[in-house]
Amino acid sequence: GENVEQHPSTLSVQEGDSAVIKCTYSDSASNYFPWYKQELGKRPQLIIDIRSNVGEKKDQRIAVTLNKTAKHFSLHITETQPEDSAVYFCAASEMNRDDKIIFGKGTRLHILP
Amino acid sequence: DSGVTQTPKHLITATGQRVTLRCSPRSGDLSVYWYQQSLDQGLQFLIQYYNGEERAKGNILERFSAQQFPDLHSELNLSSLELGDSALYFCASTKDPRVGTEAFFGQGTRLTVV
Numbered sequence: 001g002e003n004v005e006q007h008p009s010t011l012s013v014q015e016g017d018s019a020v021i022k023c024t025y026s027d028s029a030s031n032y033f034p035w036y037k038q039e040l041g042k043r044p045q046l047i048i049d050i051r052s053n054v055g056e057k058k059d060q061r062i063a064v065t066l067n068k069t070a071k072h073f074s075l076h077i078t079e080t081q082p083e084d085s086a087v088y089f090c091a092a093s094e095m096n097r098d099d100k101i102i103f104g105k106g107t108r109l110h111i112l113p
Numbered sequence: 114d115s116g117v118t119q120t121p122k123h124l125i126t127a128t129g130q131r132v133t134l135r136c137s138p139r140s141g142d143l144s145v146y147w148y149q150q151s152l153d154q155g156l157q158f159l160i161q162y163y164n165g166e167e168r169a170k171g172n173i174l175e176r177f178s179a180q181q182f183p184d185l186h187s188e189l190n191l192s193s194l195e196l197g198d199s200a201l202y203f204c205a206s207t208k209d210p211r212v213g214t215e216a217f218f219g220q221g222t223r224l225t226v227v
Contacts, residue, residue, distance in 0.1 A: 043221060
């Protein structure tokens with residue numbers, strides 16, 4: 001089955017700097033890759049997603065890149081702000097098969113003042 | 114508010130007991146997922162239902178079972194509870210997983226086994 005590895009487990013960056021979180025997946029059939037943000041004590045919420053027919057997607061300060069050949073994808077947050085502090089999860093899914101969404105173990109992002 | 118409702122929010126029970134967690138998906142969503150989140154752990158996929166039928170299974174223990182009813186709400190049954198089952202259990206729903214739509218999470222049920 002699908003396995004998603006996520007690195008780093010913890011990341012501290014200075015406010016205003018960029019943060020990068022990387023994930024790899026094992027099942028080459030996976031074709032949908034969402035990213036979720038979970039603030040302390042709250043539910044995970046989707047922040048951006050990418051499908052396998054696209055190499056990069058951007059939404060304001062957030063971007064995701066996908067390398068299908070290497071089976072890895074990354075989340076980039078630019079100009080980080082205090083409200084970006086949270087746990088971020090990457091995930092992989094294969095649409096049209098069993099569709100289960102498999103998550104990485106998460107990255108705890110700390111934005112330092 | 115995501116539109117996904119989970120009850121109860123908190124549950125404290127003793128080892129060996131059985132509990133039922135309930136999830137009502139967003140209106141119109143056909144698919145329900147169950148995840149377990151232990152302290153400082155990721156979201157462990159347990160099981161998925163689509164329109165009343167089991168669609169995918171993860172590392173769900175034999176002591177755990179689930180079902181989705183005709184009105185699309187789902188229940189996760191946990192039996193012979195152990196201390197290690199203490200965790201936050203999330204339910205999520207999607208409209209149609211075959212097209213890769215956003216999964217909306219409920220607020221979770223925090224289970225404490227004492």
